Amino acid sequence: MSSRPVAVITGASRGLGFLLARELADRGHDLVVNARSEDGLAISAAELQGRGVSEVLAVPGDVSVEADARRLVAAACERFGRIDVLVANAGIIQVGPASAMRVPDYADAMNVMFWGVLHPTLAALPVMRELGGGRILVVTSVGGKLPAPHLLPYTAAKHAAVGFAEGLQVEAGRYGVTVTTAVPGLMRTGSPRNAFFTGDRVAEHRWFTLADSIPLLSMDAERAAAKLVRATLRGRPEVVLTPAAKIAVRLHGLAPATTLRLLAAANRLLPADETPRPVQPGHAVAPPGRWFDTLTGLTRRAAQRYHQHDDSAAPR
Numbered sequence: 001m002s003s004r005p006v007a008v009i010t011g012a013s014r015g016l017g018f019l020l021a022r023e024l025a026d027r028g029h030d031l032v033v034n035a036r037s038e039d040g041l042a043i044s045a046a047e048l049q050g051r052g053v054s055e056v057l058a059v060p061g062d063v064s065v066e067a068d069a070r071r072l073v074a075a076a077c078e079r080f081g082r083i084d085v086l087v088a089n090a091g092i093i094q095v096g097p098a099s100a101m102r103v104p105d106y107a108d109a110m111n112v113m114f115w116g117v118l119h120p121t122l123a124a125l126p127v128m129r130e131l132g133g134g135r136i137l138v139v140t141s142v143g144g145k146l147p148a149p150h151l152l153p154y155t156a157a158k159h160a161a162v163g164f165a166e167g168l169q170v171e172a173g174r175y176g177v178t179v180t181t182a183v184p185g186l187m188r189t190g191s192p193r194n195a196f197f198t199g200d201r202v203a204e205h206r207w208f209t210l211a212d213s214i215p216l217l218s219m220d221a222e223r224a225a226a227k228l229v230r231a232t233l234r235g236r237p238e239v240v241l242t243p244a245a246k247i248a249v250r251l252h253g254l255a256p257a258t259t260l261r262l263l264a265a266a267n268r269l270l271p272a273d274e275t276p277r278p279v280q281p282g283h284a285v286a287p288p289g290r291w292f293d294t295l296t297g298l299t300r301r302a303a304q305r306y307h308q309h310d311d312s313a314a315p316r
């Protein structure tokens with residue numbers, strides 16, 4: 001059995017998952033990293049290994065498929081003999097009005113962000129129990145606490161993930177496992193490059209990427225990763241990130257009808273085109289021009305630094 005703690009991280013080929021893995025490595029963990037894209041995962045795993053502190057095992061696979069999730073946990077046990085931390089981070093995001101979303105969009109969101117949390121968690125729990133305990137971090141979203149306009153499949157799936165993570169936290173403590181529900185607002189992970197857009201794809205891509213680039217609204221992703229890992233290792237039940245998300249979650253808890261009315265008003269400012277076009281990843285949407293590049297410099301730099309390769313698996 002490895003003498004060092006071992007962390008399994010899903011969705012670690014880029015963005016926040018890559019940064020959470022890096023943070024855990026810097027805190028002395030060996031790593032088992034996962035994502036669907038073998039090439040993308042290999043690039044991130046090589047950088048993590050290159051830091052020279054941890055052993056890194058890359059296990060490509062789709063966590064929404066139970067057999068893949070079991071294989072991920074089995075590979076960790078076979079190589080290291082233990083799992084101390086599980087980070088259920090893998091996610092996708094589809095942006096567009098509810099009327100442009102189709103049933104498969106909801107299925108895709110639920111598959112990754114509900115089943116893709118549940119399968120690795122259920123596979124890892126008996127291992128942690130046998131070892132006397134462990135830490136689980138479930139990365140949800142402010143969209144799992146209140147609705148985010150033009151993100152309905154995401155909102156529904158993240159609400160399911162919040163319910164699962166909070167429910168498990170209540171029950172797993174008695175056998176030494178803590179579950180931390182991460183509820184981040186916007187973080188600059190560079191994700192608009194691999195987010196999926198429907199309806200008026202250019203306009204949806206524009207507002208989403210601009211919001212992602214506003215420093216007061218979105219948070220530096222490295223700081224976010226550090227805070228999430230610290231909270232997880234301390235066994236905190238919940239961590240809400242970004243001041244805007246904290247205000248929104250509190251207000252929604254106190255006055256849900258008011259937040260829903262405010263969000264409905266915000267929704268009227270978003271693009272009106274409801275045509276259900278096939279979703280397109282951000283890197284394939286034509287950028288509107290130089291002014292846009294200038295305003296979204298922070299997001300583009302994050303995409304370069306956090307391995308946002310143009311490898312998002314095509315949805316249905």
Ligand SMILES: NC(=O)c1ccc[n+]([C@@H]2O[C@H](COP(=O)([O-])OP(=O)(O)OC[C@H]3O[C@@H](n4cnc5c(N)ncnc54)[C@H](OP(=O)(O)O)[C@@H]3O)[C@@H](O)[C@H]2O)c1
Pocket residue numbers: 010011012013014015016017034035036037038040061062063064089090091092093112116139140141142183184185186187188189190191194195311312313
């Ligand atoms: N960025 C934000 O502002 C923000 C805000 C709140 C919450 N979050 C949440 O934070 C998490 C990470 O976000 P991010 O911005 O870093 O996203 P990202 O850059 O798009 O990264 C998503 C990761 O998940 C992997 N993935 C997707 N589907 C998968 C599947 N079925 N099985 C295994 N891996 C899968 C992706 O790799 P492959 O495509 O190769 O599988 C990739 O490594 C997500 O859960 C997201 O919802 C993000």
